[in-house]
Amino acid sequence: MEVKDQLKIALVQFDIVWESVAENCWKIEQMVCDYKSEIDILVLPETFNSGFSMNPEKLAESIDGNSVEWMKYLATRRKLVVCGSIFIYEKGKYFNRFYWVEPEGKIVTYDKRHLFSMGGEDKAFTHGSLHTIIRYKGWKIFPQICYDLRFPVWSRNTHSYDLMINVANWPSSRSEVWKTLLKARAMENQCYVVAVNRIGIDGKGIEYSGDSSVIDPKGIKIFKAENREIIETVSIDLHHLHAFRKKFDTLKDGDKFELVL
Numbered sequence: 001m002e003v004k005d006q007l008k009i010a011l012v013q014f015d016i017v018w019e020s021v022a023e024n025c026w027k028i029e030q031m032v033c034d035y036k037s038e039i040d041i042l043v044l045p046e047t048f049n050s051g052f053s054m055n056p057e058k059l060a061e062s063i064d065g066n067s068v069e070w071m072k073y074l075a076t077r078r079k080l081v082v083c084g085s086i087f088i089y090e091k092g093k094y095f096n097r098f099y100w101v102e103p104e105g106k107i108v109t110y111d112k113r114h115l116f117s118m119g120g121e122d123k124a125f126t127h128g129s130l131h132t133i134i135r136y137k138g139w140k141i142f143p144q145i146c147y148d149l150r151f152p153v154w155s156r157n158t159h160s161y162d163l164m165i166n167v168a169n170w171p172s173s174r175s176e177v178w179k180t181l182l183k184a185r186a187m188e189n190q191c192y193v194v195a196v197n198r199i200g201i202d203g204k205g206i207e208y209s210g211d212s213s214v215i216d217p218k219g220i221k222i223f224k225a226e227n228r229e230i231i232e233t234v235s236i237d238l239h240h241l242h243a244f245r246k247k248f249d250t251l252k253d254g255d256k257f258e259l260v261l
Contacts, residue, residue, distance in 0.1 A: 003138030005238045007163075010039040010080075013212040014229045015200030016051040016169075019059060024049045025070045032078060037233045040137070042074075044084030045167050045198040046146045047096070052169040052202060054124045060089040071101040079103045081136065084167050084196075085112070085145050093126040098143045098167065100134055108134045112145040113154060121147075129261050133161055139238060142191075146170055149181045149195075153259065157189035159251055162241055166195040169202070172209035179211060187219040190245055192236045199227055217244050 012031060017023040028044065046052065049067045050059045061067055067086045075082045081102050088097040096112040111128025115121040131154075134141040142161035146168035148154055155164065164185060170178045178197070186193040192215065199210040212225040214234040223234045245251070 004040065005138075006235050007040045007137070007139060007238075008038050008233050008235050009041045009043060009194055009214070010035070010037070010231055010233045011194065011196045011212045011214070011223070011225065012042060012044050012048075012231050013196060013199060013210045013225045014045075016045065016048060016198050016202070018051045018203035019053050019055065021049045021059075021067055025067065029074060031229070031231050032074065035231050039078070039080045039233055041081040041083065042078075043165060043167065043194055043196045044082070045196050046085045046169045047087065048084040048167075048198075049086050051198075052119075052206075053204075054120050056087050056089070056094040056124050060087040060094050063088060063090060068099060068101070068107075071099055072105070072107075075101045075103045076105075083143070083165065087125075094124060095128065096121070096125050096145060097128075098132075098145055100141075100143065102136070108132065110143045110145070112148065114147045114151055116147045131259070131261070139163055141165060143167075149178070149185065152185070152188065153257075155185050155189060156254070156257075156259070157191055157251060158254065159245075161189075161191060162238060163192045163194065163236065164189065166193065168195065168197045169208065170197050170211075172207045175209050175211055179213070182213055182215055183219045183221070186215040186217060190217045190241075190249075190251055192216060192241065194234075194236075199229065217241055 098110040100108040110132040140161040144166040214223040
């Protein structure tokens, strides 16, 4: 596969229509079609097709359902990677599943490990058990979903990834936590962090302020979205990352431990 030192990543921050798959897919498609910049990876929020509803019986799809087919269609049509999370029903269980869909047809998935018990997510869904690393054009990419961000052991980098992608429905009442943890994860793991959150008010009356961001390995914010619908492309540089790690490699001095799943 082609190696790209620079990846152009488009963040799609928008107001998710509550429990309406067709409207959300149409809305995203219009935003993308009206956007003329070059894109390698298109990042959508957590549960981009429905919002963070605890109604999986109504909203969860099969692995070949409409939302996955739409992601495949968009990836092929625009010749880019599409990623984000949706609710999936598989083998009698419900998952909050991250999908990574490449234009050539390759699909990688990750099931949310840390379920938000205070919102009842652990009662409606099954915990993921696999630590997933995606390899794409010379990059190693670590996907996360929302609440995963709070758990540094899960995010621990031992030179295993270059880019963390977190897709979220993170409420505005905890926006300072969101912004602080994103910077912390970038600095402690010496990686780029791309984080995409939603805006608006969901069907449960919870408000979201966006704050979608791209942060470099030094913790410097390259991009931060305001509280509005936006699609924005940010370039990240693998050569810059490797040069920084070579000069100031804190990862090699990290404590050793075993992650028990």
